[in-house]
Amino acid sequence: MTAILTPGTVAPDFSLPVAPDKQLSLSELRGKPVILAFYPADWSPVCGDQMALYNEVLPEFKSFGAELIGISVDGAWCHAAYAKDHHLHFSLAADFEPKGAVSRAYGAYREKEGFSERALFVLDKNGVVTWSYLSPVSVNPGADGILEALEELEK
Amino acid sequence: MSKLSLPVSDKDHRQGDPDAPCTLVEYGDYQCPSCGHAYPIVKRVQKHFGKRLSFVFRNFPLTEMHPYAEPAAETAEFAGAHHKFWEMHDLLYENQDRLDDALPFQLAQQLHLDPEKLRQALASKEFEPRVRADFRAGVRSGVNGTPTFFINGQRHDGAYDFASLVEAIDGVLV
Numbered sequence: 435m436t437a438i439l440t441p442g443t444v445a446p447d448f449s450l451p452v453a454p455d456k457q458l459s460l461s462e463l464r465g466k467p468v469i470l471a472f473y474p475a476d477w478s479p480v481c482g483d484q485m486a487l488y489n490e491v492l493p494e495f496k497s498f499g500a501e502l503i504g505i506s507v508d509g510a511w512c513h514a515a516y517a518k519d520h521h522l523h524f525s526l527a528a529d530f531e532p533k534g535a536v537s538r539a540y541g542a543y544r545e546k547e548g549f550s551e552r553a554l555f556v557l558d559k560n561g562v563v564t565w566s567y568l569s570p571v572s573v574n575p576g577a578d579g580i581l582e583a584l585e586e587l588e589k
Numbered sequence: 590m591s592k593l594s595l596p597v598s599d600k601d602h603r604q605g606d607p608d609a610p611c612t613l614v615e616y617g618d619y620q621c622p623s624c625g626h627a628y629p630i631v632k633r634v635q636k637h638f639g640k641r642l643s644f645v646f647r648n649f650p651l652t653e654m655h656p657y658a659e660p661a662a663e664t665a666e667f668a669g670a671h672h673k674f675w676e677m678h679d680l681l682y683e684n685q686d687r688l689d690d691a692l693p694f695q696l697a698q699q700l701h702l703d704p705e706k707l708r709q710a711l712a713s714k715e716f717e718p719r720v721r722a723d724f725r726a727g728v729r730s731g732v733n734g735t736p737t738f739f740i741n742g743q744r745h746d747g748a749y750d751f752a753s754l755v756e757a758i759d760g761v762l763v
Contacts (some may be wrong), residue, residue: 490651
């Protein structure tokens with residue numbers, strides 16, 4: 435297993451579908467903090483769901499001017515259905531083709547299982563990783579670490 | 590291990606002796622089936638420990654997924670303002686399978702609270718700041734879903750069946 439990118443690393447740029455007809459490049463988000471939340475799969479059990487939690491915490495993230503992107507290897511149509519069902523108000527990027535390439539670039543891919551790690555990255559407005567965290571795949575890492583990292587950015 | 594960022598205070602809804610050697614805090618959502626499942630278990634745990642345990646409930650509604658969770662939370666707070674928080678908390682969980690827009694008003698009537706005043710409180714979002722404050726403090730404490738329990742301020746990451754909770758609480762009582 436490779437290690438996830440650590441603070442000080444320039445976050446590798448990527449361009450991924452965030453809807454069946456829409457691409458998002460990380461470089462478009464320069465100028466504001468970015469939260470990248472890699473996760474194994476859409477449609478995991480409901481009440482403890484990490485993306486559903488972030489959806490609720492979104493106003494707090496926005497208060498730091500931060501942009502949140504969820505990333506998994508699910509395809510754009512799957513993301514669209516999942517986002518609709520969960521009323522998600524942030525983008526889900528499809529690391530689908532070539533499968534897991536962006537997750538790999540961040541050291542957040544599980545080769546054996548073929549899906550992304552549950553890994554978090556906070557980038558500053560220049561696209562440099564300032565905080566990263568790898569959670570056990572079955573544990574929802576919550577949002578406290580992200581909020582602390584965003585607070586650090588403002589110091 | 591995650592810790593409770595906001596200590597338990599007299600602003601909290603608490604059952605039992607504030608000086609009890611163990612305090613169990615639950616962050617919960619009235620529409621969350623897992624919280625509904627935990628509800629009778631917590632009752633049993635409270636009975637098991639008696640005066641040695643106090644119990645605090647804080648709001649953590651996942652409002653996008655559970656459309657009735659926020660009004661239910663505000664209804665319990667409304668009842669709390671009339672000294673009937675726990676009565677409403679219990680009724681909401683006991684009737685969770687039929688929670689909808691109308692249920693809070695039926696329960697208010699059952700508790701001899703004025704449904705019209707409840708309607709006004711919900712419309713004016715009188716208790717929303719209280720619910721949001723609970724939610725925000727929960728996020729900061731590492732609440733990552735519902736229910737999340739804290740035992741004497743430490744997040745309980747284990748299971749929340751009766752035996753697991755009793756074992757964890759026994760662990761801080763010795």
